Amino acid sequence: MSVIRTDFEGDRGALFLLALKTGALTLLTAGIYRFWAKTRLRRWYWSAVRPGGAPMEYTGTPLEKLSGFLFAIIVLAILLAATNFSAIMTSVNLLDEMPAVFTTIVAIIPLLTAPFFFYARYRARRYILARTHWRGIRFGMEPGAIGYAIRACFLMALTVLTGGLLWPLMTFRLERFLTDRTWYGNARFTQHGGFARLYGPLLPFLVTFWGGIALIGYFLAQIVTMENGVPQLPEYVSSRTETWPLWTGILSILLSVLCAFYYKVAAIGILASGKTLGDGIEFDLYPRTRRILKIYFFGFHKTWIASGLVQSAVAGLIFGALWLGGGFSQEAIQAMILNPPVNVAIVSSVLTFLLLRLVFGVFWHTFITYPLIAHLAETAEIHNPELLNGIRQRDADRRMDAGGFAEALDTGAAF
Amino acid sequence: MSDAAIRNEAFASKLALTYAEFFDGVSPLRQRVSIRVNGDALELKNVETHAEHRWPLSTIRTLSDQASTEAMTFAPDDVNPARLIVREVGAMRAILNTDAPLRPLTGRRGGFVRLGVMATLAAACFGGLLFGLIPWFAETAAARIPQEAEVLLGQQQYGLTYGRQRQCSSPDGDAALRTMAARLTENADLHVPLTLRVVDLPHVNATALPGGQVTIWSGLLTAAERPEEVAAVLAHEIGHVAHRDPTRAQIRVMGSYGMIGLLFADTFGTATAAMVGQALDASYTRSAEADADAYSHQLLIEAGVSPDALGSLFARMEQQYGPSPDGLASLLSTHPAHADRIAASRDAAARADIGAGTPILSDVEWAALRGICTAAPAADGEGKG
Structure with missing residues (x-):
């Protein structure tokens, strides 16, 4: 059985420069260049990933992204206005409870946007696939964003209500929904298997999360007294009360966050091995949780150091310029550093804010996205590649919002 | 190598041939092609099937923002999905030495019209609302x-x-x-x-x-x-x-x-x-x-x-x-x-x-x-x- 592996070829320094250049232009153009920046960075990453030595290609364009974004904000602005109006009308008509009702509605709005979030994610994925080529053949995805949003909301609610017990069901069903609608040329991807296999990697999470809850519950049961059927916390905790269940419980819940991360990484590998393309091309992906955690840890570390340097550099630049060009005495500058005048404070904080955003973006690309993609690419395997030769081209999929909804809602997509 | 061999034109043109990887945009089959500049076109010839493709030099596009410099990817024009991946220095030189403009691939034209329509609609919508x-x-x-x-x-x-x-x-x-x-x-x-x-x-x-x-x-x-x-x-x-x-x-x-x-x-x-x-x-x-x-x-x-x-x-x-x-x-x-x-x-x-x-x-x-x-x-x- 033959296998092709994936190379990752790309110079980190070149990526750093590209991210810096496009990030700076984005700042200088009040954000308009971000559609160009996103396109160029995607092109770069895609071309670095080379399954079987042939680079992937990203063919999306900045103009279609900008158009799609404008389309999305038109739709969202109208929906938002309608939501706001109905919130006001509801609150104005319910006299006595008005402020409470208004705050409740404002609090519910993020929940109401959840379906849009999933809708946007599906559309963004569809757009990206339609603009991805490999070996001259297009990927593609069928429409289905609304169905995906409905399923995602329902499964998410189930997962939360069961305290994570049905998390694998959500992971698997949503992945199958996406995979079964994905195409390479005229060949369709299929997700096989079931959600039961995901319980293995979920077990550490379930144990630490529910164990933590049980421990904290045990601790509370010791100290809480019932008064007229209402639980009451005591004024002070007796020194004889066992406190170990409380702190082990809290530790356990903190640990469960790491376990959740492990689950998500392991699920990627398990789901990948259950996918096929066309008549029997199979896949494997072996992401390592430890490796990914290391990437995030050291990536953040470098980003923090750079951010600190930026802050001192901005302060140095401003006060240096005032000293050299402004004709201020050294004492005056020292006084200004301790107690900056409003103008200087505003200029330096705006400058720092903008530069921090720039540095954060550049470092994120260079030290987190880059190694993450390299790691995923290098662990990928494609089995039975000779079957690829039976695949034929598919038609281009043009009419789309080009990820505009995801852009407007800032769904935090990786690219 | 004797003078007679070099004067043999067929052999000389064979020496000048360079090779590249070609995807025809119809099937993902990897094809090995010889490439040759002939007049105002680039000729690609499959070394096994001898099938030929002619790419006019004036419309050939290069891909920009590529991560690796070891290979260059070319496209016949802005919409055709066929790709030529050139790794050999000789082949790269053969293409770069022509007077082909080699503009970067920008994708389908006409985006400005849609953008103009959308920008007008968005301005009207936000203006109308606000x-x-x-x-x-x-x-x-x-x-x-x-x-x-x-x-x-x-x-x-x-x-x-x-x-x-x-x-x-x-x-x-x-x-x-x-x-x-x-x-x-x-x-x-x-x-x-x-x-x-x-x-x-x-x-x-x-x-x-x-x-x-x-x-x-x-x-x-x-x-x-x-x-x-x-x-x-x-x-x-x-x-x-x-x-x-x-x-x-x-x-x-x-x-x-x-x-x-x-x-x-x-x-x-x-x-x-x-x-x-x-x-x-x-x-x-x-x-x-x-x-x-x-x-x-x-x-x-x-x-x-x-x-x-x-x-x-x-x-x-x-x-x-x-x-x-x-x-x-x-x-x-x-x-x-x-x-x-x-x-x-x-x-x-x-x-x-x-x-x-x-x-x-x-x-x-x-x-x-x-x-x-x-x-x-x-x-x-x-x-x-």
Whole structure:
């Protein structure tokens, strides 16, 4: 059985420069260049990933992204206005409870946007696939964003209500929904298997999360007294009360966050091995949780150091310029550093804010996205590649919002 | 190698051949092709099947922003998915040495038309919502909101704005303030009763919140030289109450909640959104301020007070703090320029022709009002400042 592996070829320094250049232009153009920046960075990453030595290609364009974004904000602005109006009308008509009702509605709005979030994610994925080529053949995805949003909301609610017990069901069903609608040329991807296999990697999470809850519950049961059927916390905790269940419980819940991360990484590998393309091309992906955690840890570390340097550099630049060009005495500058005048404070904080955003973006690309993609690419395997030769081209999929909804809602997509 | 071999043309052209990887855009099959520049086209020939492709040099595109420099990818034009991946230096040189323009691949043309349509629609939509529908809705809702709801809204706003400030109150000071308000509102037709408060804040300011909640900052009482100057500011705020400006503004804020954020979701975040929001707010309110000024002139004249009291207060403030912002900064300013307001109040005074007018408070009352924050504080004073 033959296998092709994936190379990752790309110079980190070149990526750093590209991210810096496009990030700076984005700042200088009040954000308009971000559609160009996103396109160029995607092109770069895609071309670095080379399954079987042939680079992937990203063919999306900045103009279609900008158009799609404008389309999305038109739709969202109208929906938002309608939501706001109905919130006001509801609150104005319910006299006595008005402020409470208004705050409740404002609090519910993020929940109401959840379906849009999933809708946007599906559309963004569809757009990206339609603009991805490999070996001259297009990927593609069928429409289905609304169905995906409905399923995602329902499964998410189930997962939360069961305290994570049905998390694998959500992971698997949503992945199958996406995979079964994905195409390479005229060949369709299929997700096989079931959600039961995901319980293995979920077990550490379930144990630490529910164990933590049980421990904290045990601790509370010791100290809480019932008064007229209402639980009451005591004024002070007796020194004889066992406190170990409380702190082990809290530790356990903190640990469960790491376990959740492990689950998500392991699920990627398990789901990948259950996918096929066309008549029997199979896949494997072996992401390592430890490796990914290391990437995030050291990536953040470098980003923090750079951010600190930026802050001192901005302060140095401003006060240096005032000293050299402004004709201020050294004492005056020292006084200004301790107690900056409003103008200087505003200029330096705006400058720092903008530069921090720039540095954060550049470092994120260079030290987190880059190694993450390299790691995923290098662990990928494609089995039975000779079957690829039976695949034929598919038609281009043009009419789309080009990820505009995801852009407007800032769904935090990786690219 | 002998001379005879080199003179053999077929062999020479074979030597000049270079090879590349080719994907025809129909199947993902990897093809090995020989490449040769022939006139104004690049000829690609499959080494096994001998199938040929001709790419006109003028339309050949290169891919930009590529991660690896070890290979170059070429496309026949902007839409054809076929790709040529060149790794050999000789082959690369063969293509680069032609006079092909080798423009970067940009994808399908015509994006500008769609972009233009979308930009126009988006501008129309945001303009229509922010300057049409939302203000109209605020106007309608402010006129129909039940009084109880308006008062509740105002109380909530008061809590948010002044909840942490010390409220000043003294029996004589409160009485003086009530006298002043009663003189001013004698002929005014207000839809809600006024709730007057003085807070201990050092700036020269006063605000009106929904439901007739008017708040005077103690800095105004200190800066005013005569009670008529306070009355002029109070009349201005009463103008806002009569026009339901605070309620309208509040509903407008609720109605446009989150809308500016859509435009700047990713890149600039809340800072830019807040600034644009402020400019937008300011554009709504500057005309409302002018209307409130006009209304206040009327109230003052009816109460027998000359409207130029507002002018004299502002003129003194300009002397002290310099003129109000001009040019670009005035776009962010919620009020019209001081100079315009001073001129308007003097005009109104000249037209009314009531001279100095009747004093609105007696000297004793004025002293009580000025001392409202320093007199024995009322029971609820928090003892700040």
